[in-house]
Every structure is written in C-alpha cells, then in structure tokens.
Amino acid sequence: MKNAPLQKLLLRTQKPSQLLAATFGAMLGLSLILIAVQMYFNFRNILNAPDQGIGSQYLVVNKEISVLNSLNLGNSNFETAEIQELSKLPFVSAVGAFESNQYPAKASLNLAQFGVNNGFVTDIFMESVESQFLDLKPSQFQWTIPTSNQTSLPEVPIILPTDFINLYNFNYAPSRGLPQISKDVIKLAPFQLLLGDPLKKSMLVNARIAGFSNRIGSVLVPINFLRYSNQQLSQNNSPAKPNKLIIAAQPNKLPELQNYLDEMGYETNQELMRNGKFQTLLNVILGSVAALGLIVIFVAVSSFVLYLQLSITQSKYELETLLRLGLSHHQLTRWYVQGIALILLGISLLSSAILYTTNHYVYKHLIRLDFQPEKHIHTQVIYAGTALILAVFLVQYKTIKNQIFQLSLPSKPK
Amino acid sequence: MITCSFVIPTPLQEILPPEAIWNHDIKFVTGQTYQIIAPSGRGKSTLIGLLAGLRGDYSGQIHINNRNTQQFTTQDWANWRATGASFVFQDLRLFPNLTALQNIQLAQNISQPIATINAIEQWANQLQIKHKLMQPCGELSFGQQQRIAILRALAKPFQWLMLDEPFSHLDPNNTQLAWQLILEIAQQRKAGVIITSLNPYANILCDHTLSV
Incomplete structure (x- = not known):
C-alpha cells in the first residue's frame, strides 16, 4: 500500500523534537561504546606489542642491597628454593633467571670510518635471559656456537636498554659536544668486545647493536654466547647463582605480586609496576566510557520506546x-518498523562516521608518539555495533x- | 452467509428486550438486503461492531461463511474487513485532515483497487457531492461526510455492506439517491446489505426488516 497518506495521518500527531533527541542520544551512546571498544583494542595492541611494552606485565626483581652486602657479608643471590617458590605463586606465570658474564669485558668502538676521530673504550657487563622474556626478538638476535675449525668468532648481537641511548643523546652527547645518534645509525656501529683477562686467556669478538629494549635495563647478549664465553673464560667452574630474576605476572595481578615482593624484601622497577597499573587504569577508563555509552543508549532507547508508545497512543x-x-x-507494524529501520540505519551510518573519524585522529596522534596502533576498525567493534543496533531494533x-x-x-x- | 445463534452482547444481558434480534437464530444471506430498526440503546451499533470484529463481549455464536468468529485470528478479521465486508460506522471514522477523495482512495489502497477515479467521481456526482471531493473532510458538513463515508465503503471490495444509521443527516431526496447507488452497486457485486436506522425510511425497501 502507498505510504504517503499514512505518513500524513500517523506523523501528524507528534512533534519531531523528542524523536530527534532520542535519535541523537542513541547515536551518542552507540558512538561512545564503539569508540571505547575500538580504543580498547587499539591500546591492547600497543600495550601488548612486543617492543612497546609500556604496560608489560614483566618485572625484573632483585634483592635489596644492604650495608652487609657492601661489607661483603651478605649476598643478593636467589637460591633455587626461592625461585621455585616464586614460580609456584598463582599470580606468576613464569620466572626466568638472569645469567651474567663471569669475566672482565671491554667494548670498544672505532668511529674512524664515520669521520669521527675519537672512538671509545669502556668496561661493560653482559647479561642473558631465556628468549621468552625478551620484549623484542630481532631476527639477528641469534648466535651460533663456532665449530672447532673456525678461526674467528661469529659477530655477537647486543640488545641495549632504550635508556642508554637516551642518556647518551640527551645527556652525554650535548655535554661533550658530540653528535646525537639515531637508533638506526647506532645499529651500524661496529663494536669490538675484548673478553677475559688479556694476560691470561681472552677472546676478541665483533659485536653489533641489534635492538633496544624497554623492558630489561641491561646489556643483553644471546644466552648461548654467554654460556659459551663463560665456559671458555671463567675462573670458577660452577655456574653463578642468579641475582636478578625476571617475572612474568598474570594479567592484572600486579598488586598481588607487588605485595608478595614487598613481603620478601625484593626490589623491582617501580616504573614498570606503574606501567602495569596504567594498563589496569586504562581498562577502567575505557570500561567507564563503555558503561556511560550503555547508560546513554539505555536512556535513548527508553526515550525511543516512550516516543513510539506515545505516538501510537496519540494515533489511536x-x-x-x-x-x-x-x-x-x-x-x-511494518510501516512503523520501516521508519524505525531507516532511523537506525541513519544512526549506524553517523556512528560509523564518528567512530572512523575518532579512530583516524587517535591513530595519527599515536603514530606521532611512535606507537603502532590499529589503523582499521576492529572486527569485534563491527560485531558489537551490529549486535547493539539489532538489540535496539528488536x-x-x-x-x-x-x-x-x-x-x-x-x-x-x- | 452470516448466522447469529443466540447472541447476547454482555452490556444487554440485564435489559434484554423480549423480541429483539438478540438471543434468536438469525441468518443473513449474501445478496439480500436487511433493515434493522430499533430505538437507541438496543444494540444496533453493537451488532455492526460484533460483525466487524471490533468487539468480542457477547455470548452465543456468530458464524461468518460457516466459520465461528470466536476462532478468527486478528489476521482473519483484517482479511474480512479488507475484502469481506465494508462499513459505514455511525461516527463515520473519516480522517478530517485528508481530502474527501484521499479518504475514499485510502480504503482502496488498503485492499485491491476496485473503483476507478472516474467511477468514484461519477458516484460522487450521483450523490451531489462531486464538488467537495478535493476539500478536507473536516470542513464538510456531517451530511456531506456521511455521503463521503458511503462512497468510501462502496469503493472497496465487499460481499457485505454494513451501514450504521448512514442517512441520519440526509434529507429524503439525498437518502433516496444514496440508497439507489448502494443497491445498484450491491446488486452488481451480488453483495448483501445490512442497514440500521432509528425509524423506518419511507423510501427504503429491503428484503427483510428486523424491528426491535
């Protein structure tokens, strides 16, 4: 049947302002929810990204150094039983022990080929941890144990803490009038490591920076290289006990872990702890936005329902x-439902536009901050939006x- | 065929007049005309309401085309009102903000179009109302509105035409013209007619007259 006379009949009785308000409310609520869900996935991507782990649930733990340690009377090593106890805790998913070099080591850098005259030599330390605890795994971060007939050792990849290059670029270099160095440039720098005591037994090995870690504040080398060099150069035969552990915490269980660590007198990087809490806080904020969106949608749908009831009553x-x-x-019913479907289609399109624009803006902003957020709308967001619209329609x-x-x-x- | 078997509307149960159409076995046969004459309050409009499926407060049984209306679904009633029966209600039920012609055509849009615009104009001419077709119904007198309501009922398909005091505001001449048109179209369609009134009309002759 033709709808024109029906529209004249049935739409006559109601002012459109209430319908407009309800439509606007539903659009606002839907947009809020969709943006919250999209941001949740955006930030989850960033927080869980392997080398952007600002919210990583990994903690590096050591024992507190007291006066006794300084007097060489105490020790800060972790016993096997302590490690086992840690790994059995319900809020801990894995524990890894750091291994370190048991011989003196120097790193030198000759920058002559870059046109810089003063190279440098520095004493260094090296550490290793099982690769599952690393926040980045560059493909080059591998080392093969040399065969007996190889004369020179393969090049050693090194992971540095991001803080190191920041300290150099923003503190050391300006004070000495040295050029600042980008991460990409420093990866090209040919380092040489002199390992062991040159008077007794030593090794010379080329090294290169393979990447920068936010999670672990130490100079990292592949674990098989460390074990090989320790075996070759160490004075004492028994492997040293670890004095630093890396703990992977269960998601959102950092407060419990913190309590345990405090109780045991273990120390950890408070910054990382804060980052972990930041993730929880972010979830709370996004959850609140989504909840607000739900409330707005609920009010808007109630207002829609009231409008429809009133409209039908007035057109009795x-x-x-x-x-x-x-x-x-x-x-x-079909006539009314067609109208509602059109309105909901409009709401969906407008909300999609708002969601897309917001995501685009946030994406551009995060890219500028050197993150790698989700560029596209997440499929889950589309599912959530469709489900909500269908529920409202029903x-x-x-x-x-x-x-x-x-x-x-x-x-x-x- | 429509049969009413010992039907008593609930509001009339207490004050049931002795020789009413109520509580009897009454048959309405398609193709025949029926006049129901009764004073106010004896349930003339109630009968139309029952036969239109607008109210269900009665005892007894009503059969339409051999089907018990107690078993009618809302869709069955909708079908009946769309193609089975056409009504002129006492309160006319026109849309005051639509023009007379829109009112007539609205009913057509709902069911199959059965009358062309030319036919409608010709009928309107017969009822001396053609010049009012483009005016909003709200601006017409009640007598003019009655004729528009009759035209609306005629313009849609029906086997039964049920008119509740359709001529109450028409003069004898217009009543005569309207009745002629109704009879003519009902005969064309082999339809039955049920018409109620307070008093017998001098110029209306029906096959059956039921006085209450």
Whole structure:
C-alpha cells in the first residue's frame, strides 16, 4: 500500500523534537561504546606489542642491597628454593633467571670510518635471559656456537636498554659536544668486545647493536654466547647463582605480586609496576566510557520506546480506523518498523562516521608518539555495533508490534 | 452467509428486550438486503461492531461463511474487513485532515483497487457531492461526510455492506439517491446489505426488516 497518506495521518500527531533527541542520544551512546571498544583494542595492541611494552606485565626483581652486602657479608643471590617458590605463586606465570658474564669485558668502538676521530673504550657487563622474556626478538638476535675449525668468532648481537641511548643523546652527547645518534645509525656501529683477562686467556669478538629494549635495563647478549664465553673464560667452574630474576605476572595481578615482593624484601622497577597499573587504569577508563555509552543508549532507547508508545497512543483513532478499513496489524507494524529501520540505519551510518573519524585522529596522534596502533576498525567493534543496533531494533519492534496488536484485538470491556 | 445463534452482547444481558434480534437464530444471506430498526440503546451499533470484529463481549455464536468468529485470528478479521465486508460506522471514522477523495482512495489502497477515479467521481456526482471531493473532510458538513463515508465503503471490495444509521443527516431526496447507488452497486457485486436506522425510511425497501 502507498505510504504517503499514512505518513500524513500517523506523523501528524507528534512533534519531531523528542524523536530527534532520542535519535541523537542513541547515536551518542552507540558512538561512545564503539569508540571505547575500538580504543580498547587499539591500546591492547600497543600495550601488548612486543617492543612497546609500556604496560608489560614483566618485572625484573632483585634483592635489596644492604650495608652487609657492601661489607661483603651478605649476598643478593636467589637460591633455587626461592625461585621455585616464586614460580609456584598463582599470580606468576613464569620466572626466568638472569645469567651474567663471569669475566672482565671491554667494548670498544672505532668511529674512524664515520669521520669521527675519537672512538671509545669502556668496561661493560653482559647479561642473558631465556628468549621468552625478551620484549623484542630481532631476527639477528641469534648466535651460533663456532665449530672447532673456525678461526674467528661469529659477530655477537647486543640488545641495549632504550635508556642508554637516551642518556647518551640527551645527556652525554650535548655535554661533550658530540653528535646525537639515531637508533638506526647506532645499529651500524661496529663494536669490538675484548673478553677475559688479556694476560691470561681472552677472546676478541665483533659485536653489533641489534635492538633496544624497554623492558630489561641491561646489556643483553644471546644466552648461548654467554654460556659459551663463560665456559671458555671463567675462573670458577660452577655456574653463578642468579641475582636478578625476571617475572612474568598474570594479567592484572600486579598488586598481588607487588605485595608478595614487598613481603620478601625484593626490589623491582617501580616504573614498570606503574606501567602495569596504567594498563589496569586504562581498562577502567575505557570500561567507564563503555558503561556511560550503555547508560546513554539505555536512556535513548527508553526515550525511543516512550516516543513510539506515545505516538501510537496519540494515533489511536487513525490506527483503529485503518484497521477498520481492512489494514492488518502486520501492515501497520511494518510501516512503523520501516521508519524505525531507516532511523537506525541513519544512526549506524553517523556512528560509523564518528567512530572512523575518532579512530583516524587517535591513530595519527599515536603514530606521532611512535606507537603502532590499529589503523582499521576492529572486527569485534563491527560485531558489537551490529549486535547493539539489532538489540535496539528488536526492543522497538516488540514495542510497536505489541501496541498495534492490542489495538487490533476485538475489545472485551468488563 | 452470516448466522447469529443466540447472541447476547454482555452490556444487554440485564435489559434484554423480549423480541429483539438478540438471543434468536438469525441468518443473513449474501445478496439480500436487511433493515434493522430499533430505538437507541438496543444494540444496533453493537451488532455492526460484533460483525466487524471490533468487539468480542457477547455470548452465543456468530458464524461468518460457516466459520465461528470466536476462532478468527486478528489476521482473519483484517482479511474480512479488507475484502469481506465494508462499513459505514455511525461516527463515520473519516480522517478530517485528508481530502474527501484521499479518504475514499485510502480504503482502496488498503485492499485491491476496485473503483476507478472516474467511477468514484461519477458516484460522487450521483450523490451531489462531486464538488467537495478535493476539500478536507473536516470542513464538510456531517451530511456531506456521511455521503463521503458511503462512497468510501462502496469503493472497496465487499460481499457485505454494513451501514450504521448512514442517512441520519440526509434529507429524503439525498437518502433516496444514496440508497439507489448502494443497491445498484450491491446488486452488481451480488453483495448483501445490512442497514440500521432509528425509524423506518419511507423510501427504503429491503428484503427483510428486523424491528426491535
């Protein structure tokens, strides 16, 4: 049937302002929820990205150094039993021990080929940890044990803490009038490591920076290289006990872990701990935005339902007459539902536009901050949006159907 | 065929008049015309309401085309009102903000179009109302509105035409013209007619008259 006379009949009774307000509310609520979900995935990507672990749930733990240690009377090593106890805790998913060099080591850098005259030599230390605890695994971060007939050792890849290059670039270099060095340039620098005591037994090996870690504040080398060099150069034969551990905490269990560590007198990097809490805080904020969105949607849908009920009640005469002329309640319901579907389609399109624009803006902003966020709208966001729109549609459809069906029933006054 | 078997509307149960149409076995046969004459409050409009499926407060049984209306779904009633029966209600039920022609065509849009615009204009001419077709119904007098409501009922398909005091505001001449048109179209479609009134009309002759 043609709709033009119906529109004139049924839309006459209601002012559009309430419908506009409800539409705007539903659009706002939907947008808030979708943006919250998209941001959750955006930030989850960033927080869990292997080399951007600002919220990594990994902690480097050591024992507190007391006066006794300084007097060489105490020791800060972890016993096997202590490590086992840690790894059995419910909020700990894995524990790794740091191994370190047990021989003197120097690193030197000759920058002559870069046109810089003063190279440098420095004493260094090296550490290793099982690769599962690393926040970045560059493909070059591998070392093969040399065969007996190899004359020179393979080049050693090194991972430096990001703080090191920052300290150099922003503190050391300006004070000495040295050029600042980018991460990419420093990766090209040919280091040489002199390992062991040159008077007794030593090794010379080329090294190169393979990457920078945010998670571990130490000079890292592949574990098989460390074990090989220790075996070759160390004076004492028994492997040293670890004095630093890396702990992978269960998601969102950092507070429990913190309590345990405090109790045991272990120290950890408070910054990392804060980052872990930051992730929890971010989840709370996004959850709140989503909850706010849900409340707004609920209010908007209630307002929609009220509008529809009022609209149908005010059009009672028209609807009853149309029913008397032979229109079925299905046809009338369909007419209303088509209108609602159009409105919801409009809401979906507008919310999608808002979501896309916001995500684009956030993406550009995060890229500028050197993160790698999600560029596209996450599929889960599309699912969530579709589910919400369908739910809203169902509520409205039920409202319309019930009300018009009531009108179509033969009346039985008491 | 429509049969009413010992039907008593609930509001009339206490004050049931002795020789009413109520609580009897009454048959309405398609193709025949029926006039129901009764004073106010005897349930003339209630009968139309029951036969239109607008109210269900009665005892007894009503059969439409051999089907018990107690078993009608809302869709069955919608189908009945769309193609089975056409009504002129006492309160007319026109849309005041639509023009007379829009009112007539609205009913057509709902079911199959059965009358062309030319036919409608010709009928309107017969009822001396053609010049009012483009005016909003709200601006017409009640007598003019009654004729528009009759045209609306005629313009849609029906096997039964049920008119509740359709001529109450028409003069004898216009009543005569309207009745002629109704009879003519009902005969064309082999349809039955049920018409109620307070008093017998001098110029209306029906196959059956039921006085209450």
